[in-house]
Amino acid sequence: MRRFTLISVPYIWLLALFLIPFVIVFKIALSDAAIARPPYLPLLEFSEGWAGIKAFFSELDFENFVWLTEDDLYWKAYLSSLKIALVSTLFTLLIGYPIAYGMARAPNEWRPTLLMLMILPFWTSFLIRVYAWMGILSTEGLLNQLLMGLGLITEPLMILNTNVAVYIGIVYTYLPFLVLPVYAALEKLDDSLLEAAEDLGCSRFSAFWLVTVPLSRSGILAGCFLVFIPVLGEFVIPSLLGGSGTLMIGKVLFEEFFSNRDWPVASAVAVILLLILIVPIVLFQMNQQKQQEAGK
């Protein structure tokens, strides 16, 4: 009996507040927008009995999904989100890997401090960390002042409200998500393997490519997924650092919902985003499982 309570309380909570809401999103994605409260049709009328339920289902259709394929705003936003997520994951890896590598090579007594310094930004507000770049990247901002002071440029560069600012913001805020798993993989690396490679005639550089990189592969994959998956649906960064030309699906969904109040289309956008995310999420889970089995 106790066991039953223990299982059912969190189970029912998650069913009610996680799973059922998704079913509702899916249902509304199949409805039509209407000028009413709530702003969609049809509504399920249990009072009319079986006929009401049948009428309800007959009015659901895939119209909103057809609409998404016809209006090029949406598929352009999906494509551009994928591109931004892919490119920024790559940049985060290029910048994060050397940091994780340096942390793993650092003397033992430094490592707890370095680790704490890497985790500290996690606890600091995401919004504030994005906001910090607004003052730096604006046309009168510090970066432009610095570059003009050095005489490198004569006209201030337009960085804020462009995709460049979005990339900088993503790399900055998601860097710890990549560094920590890569560091965890590199830290376990046995140094004698590198020595063996060098004894067998590898240069330091090729030993790095042939030994270190393959052995940290699962950490690299985990880190990349931890950046790629949330960036795909990112809203705060494109809306604060990006400009009108920055198309990201999270921003489109937010605006569709709050500005246009078209709930059925917003729900359809969410359903498609979820479908796109399934592939990387499954790959991520497989990688995690492989890692756990390798650890045993």
Add this chain to the structure above:
Amino acid sequence: MRRFSWFNATSLTLGFAFLYLPMVILVIYSFNESRLVTVWAGFSTKWYGELFQNKDFLNAAWVTLKVAFFSSCLATVLGTMAAYVLVRGGRFRGRTLFSGMIYAPLVMPEVITGLSLLLLFIGIGLDRGILTVVLAHTTFAMCYVSVVVSSRLVSFDQSLEEAALDLGCSPFEAFRLVTLPIIAPSVISGWLLAFTLSLDDLVIASFTTGPGATTLPIKVYSAVRLGVSPEINALSTILIALVTVGVITASLISKRAAVAQARDERAALQQ
């Protein structure tokens, strides 16, 4: 032999400079006299004064603290239960669905979680306000708590619980007297994580909030959208200072606890 090359030193220096410089600049400019955030006009603390005069910000901060407190406490209880069920619950019908529902919110885009919860609240006719934000935050934070707690539950010796049961404890007593003290540090860090996640959340709160329940991130976001403002710099500095003090204190306490535990173990061995 571990080799720490100049390349490692450079990448660490540049990396941490990249991580910390923007925040340092933010803090410095919060003491700027001028309203123009990019021009330095001398040292002043006047923006802090203005911030504390601003009723809207104070109200939003109070709402945020209330939401974070209630949702993190609820999330800790539910998350710890969920972790216990996952690690010690054995097989039961629907276990795969349960673990899926624990891990899915961790990778779910916030816009989708927010939208789906809002549609639920409207569907069941629940008025949006502090309660709905607490429910929303509890749901995603409990998953983080359960991941943190279950990683501790996996690594500790189950025979301790079995011994307590053999010695006549009821399952609940065994949990309270043996399991809970051992997993307590992870439960506390789970609570802290839930609290911070709730303090920090903008997107889910924007969807699920209603009139009179504006949280601090929503307030900051609407102020920041219009551009950089010195009051927000001052607010950010206060938050950064709180987090820094909190994290350093927590790490010192856990270090001291580890040292004390090692000493106790040595003393126990000598007897």
